Amino acid sequence: MGFKYAKRMENIKASEIRELLKLTQRPEIISFAGGLPAPELFPVDDFRKVSDKVLAEKGRIALQYGPTEGYNPLREKIASRMTKVGVKADFNDILIISGSQQGLDFTGKIFLDKDDIVLCESPSYLGAINAFKAYQPKFIEVPTDDNGMKMNELEEIIINNDKIKFIYVIPDFQNPSGRTWSLERRKKLLELSEKYNIPIVEDNPYGELRYDGKIPPAIKGLDTKGNVIFLGTFSKIFSPGIRLGWVCASEEALNKYILVKQGADLQASTISQLQLNQYIEEYSLDEHVDKIKNIYRRRRDLMIDTMKKEFPQDVKFTIPEGGLFTWVELPEHVNTRELAKKAIDNNVAFVPGGSFYPNAGNENAFRLNYSNMDEERIVKGIKILAKVIEEALQCEKSM
Ligand code: PMP
Numbered sequence: 001m002g003f004k005y006a007k008r009m010e011n012i013k014a015s016e017i018r019e020l021l022k023l024t025q026r027p028e029i030i031s032f033a034g035g036l037p038a039p040e041l042f043p044v045d046d047f048r049k050v051s052d053k054v055l056a057e058k059g060r061i062a063l064q065y066g067p068t069e070g071y072n073p074l075r076e077k078i079a080s081r082m083t084k085v086g087v088k089a090d091f092n093d094i095l096i097i098s099g100s101q102q103g104l105d106f107t108g109k110i111f112l113d114k115d116d117i118v119l120c121e122s123p124s125y126l127g128a129i130n131a132f133k134a135y136q137p138k139f140i141e142v143p144t145d146d147n148g149m150k151m152n153e154l155e156e157i158i159i160n161n162d163k164i165k166f167i168y169v170i171p172d173f174q175n176p177s178g179r180t181w182s183l184e185r186r187k188k189l190l191e192l193s194e195k196y197n198i199p200i201v202e203d204n205p206y207g208e209l210r211y212d213g214k215i216p217p218a219i220k221g222l223d224t225k226g227n228v229i230f231l232g233t234f235s236k237i238f239s240p241g242i243r244l245g246w247v248c249a250s251e252e253a254l255n256k257y258i259l260v261k262q263g264a265d266l267q268a269s270t271i272s273q274l275q276l277n278q279y280i281e282e283y284s285l286d287e288h289v290d291k292i293k294n295i296y297r298r299r300r301d302l303m304i305d306t307m308k309k310e311f312p313q314d315v316k317f318t319i320p321e322g323g324l325f326t327w328v329e330l331p332e333h334v335n336t337r338e339l340a341k342k343a344i345d346n347n348v349a350f351v352p353g354g355s356f357y358p359n360a361g362n363e364n365a366f367r368l369n370y371s372n373m374d375e376e377r378i379v380k381g382i383k384i385l386a387k388v389i390e391e392a393l394q395c396e397k398s399m
Pocket residue numbers: 035098099100101102125127170175203205232233234235240244245
C-alpha cells in the first residue's frame with residue numbers, strides 16, 4: 001500500500017526474540033530462547049478462586065475504569081514489597097503500569113528527543129533498546145565487567161557528551177548477561193548520577209529471584225535525592241499474563257509517568273489489579289516466590305553443570321546468582337546468528353548475542369534461558385548445543 005509512515009518506524013524492526021519465539025512454539029523445539037517463566041508454577045487454581053471472589057464481591061469495581069495511578073490497596077502492597085530489594089517506599093511513590101515494558105516505553109517518551117543520548121550497559125536488554133529506539137536517540141554502550149558498568153569509562157563518557165538524558169541499568173541478574181552489580185559500583189553510579197545530574201533508570205524484574213548469597217540493596221534503596229527511577233514487575237514473581245508492573249520514583253518524575261500513562265491507556269487493567277491484590281491478601285506471595293526460586297535454582301545448577309561437562313574448553317559462560325539467564329561467549333570469529341540457525345535445525349533455540357548491543361557488533365555470544373524447560377530437556381538441549389558448537393569450532397579451525 002505504501003502509506004507514509006512516521007520516520008521513527010525506520011528504526012523499529014521486528015524483535016528477533018519474538019520471531020524466534022514463533023519458531024519455538026513447535027513442540028519438538030527445546031527452547032532456551034525466551035525469558036518465559038515456568039508455566040507449571042503459575043498458581044492457576046488459587047488464582048481462579050480469587051478471581052471468582054473478586055467478581056462476586058467487587059464485580060462492579062473490577063469491571064469499571066479506575067484511577068490512573070492504580071488500585072490503592074495494590075499500590076500499598078507494592079510499596080511494602082519494595083523492602084525485599086531494600087527500598088523504603090510509600091504508596092504515593094508507586095504508579096501501576098501494564099508491565100515494566102510499558103515503563104521503558106514511557107521512559108523514552110518522557111526523556112528522549114531525537115539524537116539525545118541513552119547510556120546503557122554493553123550488552124543490554126533488547127526490549128529496552130527497541131522501546132527507546134522509537135524515540136530516535138543515540139546509544140552509548142558503557143563497557144561492563146562482572147561487577148557492573150566500569151565507572152572510569154562511564155565518567156569519561158559523561159564528561160565528553162552533553163546530551164545524555166538517562167543511564168539505563170539492570171543491576172540484578174542482568175538480562176542478557178546474568179551478571180549482578182557489586183555494592184561499590186551501585187554507590188559509585190549514584191554518586192556520578194548526582195554529580196552530573198543524570199537520572200538512573202533501574203530496571204529490576206529479577207531482584208527477588210536470588211538463588212545464592214545476599215541481596216544487595218537496589219540502587220533505588222541507596223537513593224536519597226530522588227535520582228533513581230525504579231521499574232518493577234510481577235511478571236517473573238507471579239505471572240507475565242496479568243501484565244502488571246510499576247514505577248517507583250520521586251513525585252516530580254512520577255507525575256510525568258502518570259501523565260503519559262493517561263495518554264497511553266488511561267490505567268492498568270482494573271480486574272487484573274483486583275485479582276492480584278486479592279491473591280496477595282489470601283495467599284503467601286513469599287511462599288510462591290520461594291517455590292519458584294527452588295525450581296529455578298535447580299534448573300540453573302543443572303544447566304551450568306551440563307555446560308561445564310559438555311561444552312568445549314574455550315567456551316566461557318556466566319554463573320548467575322539469580323534470575324533467568326546465562327550468557328555464553330565463544331571465540332571471536334564464531335557468528336552466533338549462523339550458529340542459531342544450525343541449532344534450530346537440531347531443534348534447539350537460543351537468542352544470538354548481537355541483538356543485545358544497540359550499536360551492533362559482538363556477534364560471538366548468545367543468551368540461554370533456564371527457567372522454562374524441564375530438567376530432562378535442559379540436559380538434552382545442552383548436549384545438542386555442545387555438539388553444534390563443537391562442529392562450528394572445528395569448521396572454523398579447518399578453514
Ligand atoms: N526489563 C527486563 C530486563 C526484562 O527482562 C523484561 C522481560 N523479559 C522486561 C523489562 C519487561 O517485563 P514485563 O513487561 O513483563 O514486566
